[in-house]
Every structure is written in structure tokens, then in C-alpha cells.
Amino acid sequence: MPIFAYEAINAQGQKETGELEAANRNQAILEIRNAGLKPTKVAQRAETAATKKSAAKEEKGPSRTKGGKIKGKANAQQLTDFTAQMAVLIDAGLPVVRSLKVLSRQQKPGAFKFILEDVSESVEQGSSLSEAFSNHGRTFDKLYVNMIKAGEAGGILDTILQRLADFMEKSQRLKKKVIGAMIYPIIVMSVAVMILTGIMIFVVPAFEQMFAEQGMELHWMTAMLVGISRGIVSIWGIIFVGVVIAGAAGLMAWGRTPGGERVIDKLKLKLPIFGPIIKKAVTARFTRTLGTLVMAGVPILESLNICKNAMGNVILGEAIDKVANSIKEGETIAGPLSETGLFDDLVVNMVDVGEETGELDKMLMKVADTYDVYVDIAVESLVSILEPVLIVFMGGAIGFIVIALFLPLVGLIDGISQA
Template sequence: MPTFDYRADDARGRPCKGRLEADSPRHARQLMRERGLWPRTLREVGTGDGANTQPRGGRLKAAELALLTLQLSTLVQAGLPLEEALEAVAKQSARRRVAGLLSAVRSRVMEGHALATALGQFPKAFPELFRATVAAGERSGHLGHVLEQLAAYTQARQASRQKIQMALVYPLILMLASVAIVGFLLGYVVPDVVKIFVDSGQPLPWLTRALIGVSDALRNHGLLLIGALASLVGFWRWSLRQPTLRLRWHHLVLNIPLIGEVLRAMEAARFASTLAILGKSAVPLVDALEIAAAVIGNLTIRARMVDVARSVREGGTLTRGLEQSGDIPPMMLHMIASGERAGELDRMLARAAEQQESSLAARIALVVSLFEPAMLVLMGGVVLLIVMAILLPILSLNQLVN
């Protein structure tokens, strides 16, 4: 729907200005008269102005997407027309970016497009899973119920992501603090202390000489080392944007002990929960498999899940395809197989995803609980080496004096 800037006189004759949305200039003047305004000038805002271009490149946070989906589902289930529900959610939004995005979606709905088609104009804000689920809800005539399920799914994914992030905060802070403390000791404390022993002219123990070498390297080539690390990080990020190198990296990560197992569990839980919400929304199984495969972040596992979708399309069973992929844990395979035999695949997929996420959370908590004492022991060992490197020359001088 076009947007117009206007200048007008109110009922008391005072000049005012503002912006409104209308189907045409005539409709805009009619809306102004209904508000008690007498239009003086009316100008349509170009496509490059204002908020019309902002939503196209904008992204929505998971919390924002879950909130607006829940609000929209409540209004639609209450019997409110879709365009009015979109307008109400846009007005209730506290963020102008979200409000502008919803207004742009509403404009396309007012032009006669389906909601899923309108959402498809903003792929960065509304992922493929979201759009496919909405399209299925529109086809089945239960859009409100599907939106409610979608909101619950988005909130659950956000909660799971926050749990993992919160579990990794403390180990990360501990690691950064350890590196900073050791760097400070080697860069500023050790040189001043060891200088006394160097000036004495006495032979130094090998541990002290090694410590002096590390300290001199950090002081003389610290900036070069930081630049090399920054270049390495930049090269790594560049390689992730190259399809071939990114595929090799993803394959390599899966073969790393412990990390590969955690990543497989994460992708399996994401795949099962995505497939469950699509199945509940009446999306055909083959289409749901292709969409769920696109949601997977690891390219190696994604390619195997695409092969699973292809095998199901050719007439194979889902359980057999997942078993051949080798990325789904055995317990999940048993639950999916029982659900497929009993005709309750959607429910068993949801239960399998919940169980896998609980197991993943427990595994991450175990890894974090082991990482914290390991970092403390490692830091204590480094500090002990530094102290020993300083104390050994002192003991040697005492023996020499005696």
C-alpha cells in the first residue's frame, strides 16, 4: 500500500503534517477528511524513502518473531480479518523496524496476495520454515491454530538457544581472563623480576631462559602475533563463504571428538522438531523433509538429509532413509520408526526432539562442568611454571652465597 506525506489544516485551522497509508491519493484525502483534516498538499513517498526499504534487508530476532506470531495467531483465532490483525500487531509493536515490516506485509495482503506470498518478499525476516508453515495453514483453513503452533516452536527454539549460550558464558569469560592474566605476567611482571638475575651474570636454569624467551617474543612481536591471529580469523571467515571450503570445514568439524557428537545431536534435534511442526501443519512429508533439511546448518548433514528426502520421494520409508544417513541417534530412530508404524509420526517426532534436546542440554552441562576445572588447573599450571622460573634463580643465588 502506498504511503503519503501530507500537509493539512485541522478543524481549528491550524497547519499540521504527517504520513498515512492509503490505496490511492483519493483514498488518502478521504481518510484525512474522516480525521477532520483539510488537505493542502499530498505527496506519495517514493520506494526509496522512509521505512519501505528498511524491512527488506532487516532481520527479526527469534524473540520478536515469536511475539508477533503469537499476537497474530490470537487475533486471527478471535475472528479478526487478516489485514486488520496485521495492522493491530504493527501498531502494538514498540520497534519501528518491526512495525514497518508488518505494514509492508499488510500492504501486499491488501493487494490480494496470500500471507505466505507476502512474507516471501522478506526472506531474511521470515525463514523458509515459517513461510511454508503459514502456507500450509492457509491451505487448510486453520491459520490461527498453525500460527499458535509456530509461535510455540519459535519460543522453544529461542529458549534452547539461550540455555546453550548461558552455559558457555562462564567458561568463555574464564578462558579470556586466564589468557589476559598470563599475558600480563609474561609481558610486564616477568621481565622486571628476571632482569636482576640476568644482570648478575650467573647461568640461569633452562626454565628461566625459556620464560625469558617467551616474554621477549611477546613484548617484541606482540603486535605481529595479534595481526597474524586477526589474519587467520579473517581467512577462516572468508573460507566459510566459499562453498567448497565451507563443505570441507563442516565435514572436518563432524570428525572432531566430542564436538562432532554434540553438533550431530544439535542438528538431529533441530531436524526432528522442524519436521514435527511441519507435519502438524499438514505439510506433505517430502516437502517437509526438504524444508527441514534446509534448516540444518551443517552442510554435510544437510546433503545427507536431502538424500533422505529423495529416497522418500522415490517410495522408501523415512526410518530407512534416516538410518542410512547415520546422523540420527538410535533412540530417535526407534521412536520415529514406532511413530511411522502407528501413524503418529508427528507426535513421535516432537517427543524425539524434546528428548534429544534434553539429552543435549545434559551433555553440554557435563562438558561445561569439566571445562571449568580444566581451565583452572591449566591456569594454575602456567602460573606455577612462571613462579618456578623465578624461584629457581633465587635458590641458585642463595646456594652461591652460602
């Protein structure tokens, strides 16, 4: 279908530009007017090889599973951008179907574009927006679907979409900060390992051959270095690397089993230095998710069930399950949270105050903000400590190699001087 570029004037008298697909120019003008705009210029965009390829891909349609569901899903950034834009369109008074069509046209060809088109079609056929989203569980999780359902029930869909967008933006921001902070230490460690491996494989054997030709007696440091180098380049070194790789692969496979995942998640929380950071990061995710759901009017038991599956840690997920069971028996949230022993006093006290004052959602969001700041500072502090430690380690290792290689040469020079 041809693509038309247009310029138009909106109800406020402001100029707007954009693109849309239409069978012909007259249909394009009609669609622009239906959107509440006054077109001033409409022209068909020249079709390039890239757009022809894109159109062919769209005509072919999305890849689907045996069950008929669209393969693939949106990435976190795509979903965040879509949610924020959808909130703006709904707030501006555009109907849900038209908003979905506008946003689907903006997407590049791919799984998410097809998903939005499918959602739009489902809503046109009479499904609610939450029902249409629930058909694509890989992209729209339970948290997302339940929030939309609450927004539809309360007539505050635009507000809920904005809260969802804020929630996802904050989660994305924290994740990017943590990943960004760890990139430099990982690069330094990787470079150090490659340099040391290269020295042990190529440089040390050359020195060993020279020492043997000169008949030199090796210092214990040099002998140790030569022994390590021989081990690395020998068949036993290859076997050792193979065993390490196989062991790591086996551990990862075991970690995906329910029992293995539980053990690993428990160890994560008990790790020195890293454990408290992981615990607070997961707690921040829990309180922000629960606060967002409660703010949207989702029932507390349903909210806790969603949080349990979104925790990212089996041990803390089980603790949330126990809290939900206690609430079913008539208890408050704060008491069972305290009994788990996994949540700090700050969390318990803030939840307790929130329940007493009827502002649980606000208190939960304050806890989440506090813990996000703590995690951010803790990660930055950890990285600032790791950087000099890695540099000292690398310098020490290279220094040891240099000294070990030159000790025999010093002995040789002394012997020549005495002669």
C-alpha cells in the same frame, strides 16, 4: 500522527488499556469501538522530544534495497513474540489485517515495524498472508511461510501460529541455554590469557633485567620463561600474532565457500566430545522442524526440502536430500534415514513406528524433545568439566611463572648464606 492513550471495557466486562495513532480524538474513539471495545477514557499523549524524533523517523519511511525491499529484518525474539501474539488475536476472532495493524503499532520504530505495515498493506490489497510474508524472506523463512500457507488452506491459522510460536520458543530456549553455559568458561579463558600476557610483557622483563644486573646464572625453567617473554615482545612475536589473525580470517573466508563449509561441517561431526553433541543438536532441529511441518499438513517432500535448508550442517542436509530422493522412488522415510548412517537407531525406529501408526508428527516431536534434553545435559556436563580444567590450567601456568622467577632468587639467597 498524534498518539491517544485509552481505557475501555471489553465484551467480557474487563478493563483494557492501550495506545493508538489517530488523526484526532473522534477517530481514536471510532477505532476503539470498531475493535469491539467500549471507551471510557481517551486522551492525547503529550508529545516529547523522543516521540517527535520517532515520528520523524516513521514519516521518513524505511530504508529499501535497489529492488524496493525493506532493509533489515526482525530478530528471533521479535518474531517469536509477534507469532505468539498473532495467534492469540486470530484465536480471539480478529481479522488478519486488523491483527497485523494492532501488532505493528506495538512495535518500536524500526525494520520490523515497517515490514508488518508492508505485510498488512499487501493483505489489504488481496494477497494471502503467506504471500505477503514470502516478500520478506529475510524475516519469514520458508518454514514460516509454508506453515502459514498450510494454516490458511486448512482454516487453522490460529493453531498453526501457536505451533510456530512453540517451535521458535523451544529453539530459542535451547540456544540461550547453550550460549549461557559457555559464557563462564569463555570469560575465565579470556581473563587467563590477558593476565598471562601481561605477566610475560611487563613482569618477566623486569625480573630479567634484575637477574642480568646481579650476574645470576639462570635455571633452565627461568631461561625458558625469559625466552618466551622475549619472543612475545619482539618483532617476531608481533609477526606471529599477525599470521595467526590472518590465518583465522582466511579460514573463516574459506569456510563460507561451498567446499570449505562442507569440510568444516564434516569435521564438526567427527570432533571428539563436541561431535556427538553437535550431531544430536542438529538432529533435534531436523526432527522438530519436520514434525512441525507434518503436523501442519505440509507434504512430506516439501517438508524435507525445507528441513534440508534449515539443518545448519551441509553433510546432514545432503543426507536429507538423499532421503527425499528415495521417497520419490516409493520408499518409506525410516529406511533411507538408516542408510545414511548419520541418524541414531532411536530416530530411525521412532520414525518407523510413526509411519506404521500414522503418528509420524508426534513421534518426531518426541525424538526432538528427547534430544533437546540430551543436548542440555551434555552441555551442562561439559561446562562443569571445563571450569575446573581451566582453573587448573591457569593455576599451573601462574605457578610455573612464579617458580621460574624465584629459583634464581633462591640461589642468590643460598649464596649469601654460605658467604
